[in-house]
Amino acid sequence: MSIYINEDTRVLVQGITGNQGSFHTAQMLEYGTKIVGGVSPGKAGQQVEGVPVFGTVFEAVEKVQPQASILFIPAPFAKDAAMEAIDAGIKVMVMIPEHIPLHDAISIMSYASLNDVVVVGPNTFGLVSSGSCKIGIMPNRYFIPGPVGVVSRSGTLCYEIVGNMTASGIGTTTVVGLGGDRVVGLNFIDVLKEFEKDDDTEVVVMVGEIGGSAEEEAARFISDEMSKPVLAYLAGKSAPPGKRMGHAGAIIERGRGTYESKVEALNAAGVKVAELPSEMPDLIKPLL
């Protein structure tokens, strides 16, 4: 079992004819993802990696019935593409682009929640149901099936941690990238809920960072509702206040969102926080 997506999920690639879109379409196909179509306005009738290209999401839905969509659309046009996907009936939407205007992101989230659409990102590497379906841009080889669910706010750091796990022979059920922006769709709590219900997931790893209060809120949920063990790593211990550390959401503002506050909340909820990313496999092993 896995969460949100599985080997039967039919996937659409919006922006499939671009550099990133076509490159990652090939990568996802290689991983085993069932990509049924792509969208690129004005390029209907073409093919990319053997995948048919449609002019609109509606046309794709009519002809190849995708359930999930991944967006490789430049930030200024992402709102239009996302609204189209929601309107056309897509139920899981993965938004790769970074620098989407904040008000656009809020509008997308409002429309998505009205239509019960799961939004992953923006500014995410996507999500992968290990061994069966990857909707994202993460390197294929680190995501092997196993008993650990991973949810992360950042990309490369998540690969680092999952890479350490893979090297120790520990695989994953599903790995979800929440995205590094201020406003994102899925949050820690949404994903923790799904991992709690998922029979195959035995341990959950959270990869958080400074800024906002998502980790603190997750800690409350873990202490109230989770029976499965949760481990965490948090980035930004050394970050100064008031500076955006790469991600739009990674900033300590008005004394809030500090490393200390997050560690304290997580520890109080019984979550062990690794000091170094390389410690994670040794923390997981005794729990399996």
Next chain:
Amino acid sequence: MKLYEYMGKELFAEYGIPTPRGKVASSAAEAAAAAEELGEVVIKSQVLSGKRGKSGGIAFATGSEEAEKEAGRILELEVQGMKVEKLLVEEKLAIEQELYLAITVDNGARCPVILASLDGGMDVEEVPEERMIRWPLDISTGLQPYMIREICRLMGVSGEMSKQMLKLLPKLYRLFRELDAELVEINPLASTPDGLVAADAKVTIDDDALYRHPGLPRISEKTALELKAEELNLAYVELGGDIAVMANGAGITMATLDMVQNFGGTPANFLDFGGGAGVEKTSQALELLLGTNPKAILINIFGGITRCDVVADAFVKVKEQGFIDVPVSFRLVGTNETEGRAILERIGISAYETMSDAVKHAVELAREA
């Protein structure tokens, strides 16, 4: 992007939000002239930090002579490390009560939120939680009059003042939406005999939406190197230590800095040169690193879309141009790692496989330098 108070007030005026009569001055003489016209005035340093009052950056004056003296003093000040270049000289308001009003984004709830309180004037952090009304609203629904009536009831505002809130808040919300603001804050919103007046203005525009607002001024709080990084489209922050750090991805860059500190070193900077960077961008990033005059350089690459051979190639190129004269600790794994390591071997650098080893080595290098 934060706007100066006077710019925020210009926008308020455009949107019909009452502001005090005032003038911007760049010299004591200009401030004196403004006071001549306005009478009793308040002189406010135009810097982007809060806490101007506590730093002596705000003064009252009666008449042009006193205004000139105070303006001269403030123009010599540094408020929270920022030089004062402009002053806002405004009529002194007859304030009966100070309110707080703001619209910002609730990240967790993914929607705009209105913040309102009768306890204005002080730092917003100091307002007790139960005295701050928070009203999240759906962006598709927008701000409706009933919401304002309810916010007023919760605040304990009635009569003439609530009528004015009904006029003012929609204007502020329109500004928030039309200008892609992250924050519009009026603290204090002054209740005067002539009605509600925005005695201060804090407006922050979403950097990612600036392209939609060519008419707005461009203000930067960044250092020269940070500006250069921005031009190159690299995420860069100066941190003041002696180990220059470069990695690919915001999270892993932060984790690298944390580890430097964990092993007893001090990072000079945050530099995320992103995923999938080519030779040119990697070279530019490397040159930027040298700008802080570090004692050692630490490069941490976990290649996904980023190719190790490309990074190694760029490094060798920059190194051969003679730019890099400090020791380097390299971690290189992921896509095309074998090729990348071979390229580095040729110039006598053996790359580490784990992050911990590379960081430890960098800390030692800086210590020995």
